[in-house]
Amino acid sequence: MTNLPATRRTILKAAGSMLTLPFLPSLGWRRAAAASPVIPPKRMVFLGFGWGVTNETWFPDRKATGRDYPLPAGLEPLERHKARFSVIQGLSNRFTTEAHWGSTFWLTGANRYGEPGKSFSNSISADQVAAGAFGAATRFASLQLGTLDAANSGHGPGLSLAWDSRGRPLAALDTPVAVFHRLFSGESQSLEERQTLLAAQQSVLDAVRADAARVRKGLSTADTDKLDEYLQSIRDIEVRLAKEKEWLTVPKPQPAGEIREPAEKIAGHDEIKVMYDLLAAALQTDSTRVITYRQPVGALLTGLGINVAPHDMSHYQPGERMQASQKRDAKQSELLAGLFDRLASIREADGSSLLDHTTVVYGSNIRSIHYLDNCPTLVAGGGAAIRLGEHIVLPDHTPLANLWLTLLQGSGVNVQSHGDSTGSLDALVA
Numbered sequence: 470m471t472n473l474p475a476t477r478r479t480i481l482k483a484a485g486s487m488l489t490l491p492f493l494p495s496l497g498w499r500r501a502a503a504a505s506p507v508i509p510p511k512r513m514v515f516l517g518f519g520w521g522v523t524n525e526t527w528f529p530d531r532k533a534t535g536r537d538y539p540l541p542a543g544l545e546p547l548e549r550h551k552a553r554f555s556v557i558q559g560l561s562n563r564f565t566t567e568a569h570w571g572s573t574f575w576l577t578g579a580n581r582y583g584e585p586g587k588s589f590s591n592s593i594s595a596d597q598v599a600a601g602a603f604g605a606a607t608r609f610a611s612l613q614l615g616t617l618d619a620a621n622s623g624h625g626p627g628l629s630l631a632w633d634s635r636g637r638p639l640a641a642l643d644t645p646v647a648v649f650h651r652l653f654s655g656e657s658q659s660l661e662e663r664q665t666l667l668a669a670q671q672s673v674l675d676a677v678r679a680d681a682a683r684v685r686k687g688l689s690t691a692d693t694d695k696l697d698e699y700l701q702s703i704r705d706i707e708v709r710l711a712k713e714k715e716w717l718t719v720p721k722p723q724p725a726g727e728i729r730e731p732a733e734k735i736a737g738h739d740e741i742k743v744m745y746d747l748l749a750a751a752l753q754t755d756s757t758r759v760i761t762y763r764q765p766v767g768a769l770l771t772g773l774g775i776n777v778a779p780h781d782m783s784h785y786q787p788g789e790r791m792q793a794s795q796k797r798d799a800k801q802s803e804l805l806a807g808l809f810d811r812l813a814s815i816r817e818a819d820g821s822s823l824l825d826h827t828t829v830v831y832g833s834n835i836r837s838i839h840y841l842d843n844c845p846t847l848v849a850g851g852g853a854a855i856r857l858g859e860h861i862v863l864p865d866h867t868p869l870a871n872l873w874l875t876l877l878q879g880s881g882v883n884v885q886s887h888g889d890s891t892g893s894l895d896a897l898v899a
Contacts, residue, residue: 509817510606511852511880512758512827513599514748517630518801519571519623520766520783521835522845523794529556529860538860543798544847550809552858553824554849557897559863560872561842563889568839569780570625572763575834575844577632578870578888589626591636595873595887596761602882603758608719611759612751614648614744615641618736621767621779623835630761641763645731645743652747652756653724722754737772738800740765745808752823753815766797773800784838794837805831809849828852828876834869844869848897853879855897863896872897 522528527543540548547554564580567573574581576594584590596611604610613629616622629641642648685693728750731743741764751757767779770793775782777793785791812824832846842865848855853876870888875897877884 509819509821509826510755510758511603512752512823513596513603513760513852513876513880514752514827514829514850515576515596515630515761516764516805516829516831517572517575517624517761518764518766518833519569519625519835520779520797521571521623521833521837521840523785523791523798524837524840525791526795527798527845528558528843531558531862534860534862536858543795544802546799546803547806547809550806550813550849553809553813554829554847555855555857555859555861555897557846557848557861557863557872558843559865559867560844560846560869561866562834562844562869563866565834565841567625568835568841569623569783571623571833571835572630573625573627573834575832575869576630576761576873577636578868578873578890579636580889591627591632591638592888593634593636594630594632594761595870595877596631596759597633597639598873598877598884598887599880599882600759602877602880607755607757608721609651609751609757611639611761612648612651612748612757613639613641614748614760614762615643616740616763616765616768617643618765618768619643619763622763622765623779623783624763627763630763641761644733645735645740645747646733648744648747648751649724649728649730652751652754653721653728655721722756724750725753736765736768738769738804739772740768741801741804742807745804746811749808749811749815749823752812752827764801769800770797773797783835805847812850824849825851828855828880830872830876842866846872848872848876853877854899855879856899861896863894867894 523543526541529538529541533539540551544556562574562578564578565574566581574591576596577592579590579592581589600611611631613631615629628638631639633639642651728746735743744762748760748762751760770777770779770782773796775793775796777790782790782793782797785794809824812827812829813822815823817823817826827850829849830846831849832844834844835841836843836845849857851857855875868889868891870890871892871894874884874887874890875893877887878893879898
């Protein structure tokens with residue numbers, strides 16, 4: 470037996486009884502842990518919704534900044550967590566022109582017409598920048614959560630909130646059942662069968678790469694660009710296969726506490742609540758450190774007994790539509806408070822909470838109706854060393870990408886710009 474301290478992955482391979490443990494700063498000897506404690510990892514969570522908010526009752530009074538601001542009605546359910554989050558006003562994506570696309574460019578800050586000759590283009594989203602920095606240590610570099618009700622929830626094009634380095638959409642797990650099985654279910658195939666399948670997939674990629682090398686000569690510039698784009702997709706698949714191979718012999722963790730396989734048919738606020746529980750479990754088991762969740766809105770209204778169409782609600786006026794919008798805001802805040810409860814209750818090995826090391830962003834690319842300025846933005850948790858418990862008003866039309874840049878840098882990600890950013894937000898840094 471060697472005298473080297475055991476790594477977390479070694480323990481996971483050797484002792485199935487330890488699979489339910491959350492991230493621990495050291496799985497070596499206690500003497501080593503006491504001598505060289507390791508800080509719990511940084512994590513980032515992005516929660517996006519469509520159709521905006523009720524302008525009159527969700528935003529705090531712009532004149533009441535700092536710590537002693539009164540929470541507006543739309544945020545009142547978050548009162549018990551007021552010291553854990555900040556509300557930021559003045560942010561927007563300057564290239565955004567689509568009134569009903571609440572999340573397509575929310576995390577990218579891209580110009581839809583930025584690529585000549587195309588009517589749509591996008592760029593990498595902030596979560597995927599974080600995944601590039603944090604993802605090597607976990608089974609999943611990132612998790613994308615979504616909803617089957619996306620088309621009725623004001624999100625716009627895309628499969629989730631996440632877009633890769635080429636501006637291509639990343640698929641989401643659209644039901645709580647799918648998320649549960651991705652996180653906790655064992656493999657139906659044997660280890661040997663999975664190894665054979667990975668080897669076969671790699672052989673196919675090798676053959677495709679060889680063919681591409683043979684046809685490159687004599688291609689036009691346009692065709693060469695297309696080929697390079699295709700080869701990049703091959704490289705992305707190879708990265709994914711390499712990661713799958715690395716974790717092939719590591720059993721998945723078992724769900725702890727009250728986490729059970731969700732019912733097949735679940736929607737509305739129950740869907741969001743279960744997704745939040747699974748989100749917390751994914752972080753607790755260190756299955757991933759980066760999560761996005763493109764939330765339902767239409768099904769949420771139905772679950773609240775609101776008989777106003779989501780689009781009509783977003784174009785509210787005093788009366789039934791505005792009341793529906795306000796009920797939606799209050800329920801979303803109530804659910805968000807529940808997520809904060811859960812993250813704050815989970816203890817790290819050093820006694821701190823999961824929320825103390827996790828940055829949670831909650832917001833939309835739309836303010837309300839067709840207004841795309843002053844995007845609703847709430848940032849919580851201690852993962853990015855930002856000022857919490859405050860209402861911060863920035864100059865109007867401050868790039869939303871400046872916030873993503875600030876949070877990424879505050880989380881230890883080495884990045885100098887993002888999207889249409891013009892710099893980090895000094896007013897937000899703790």
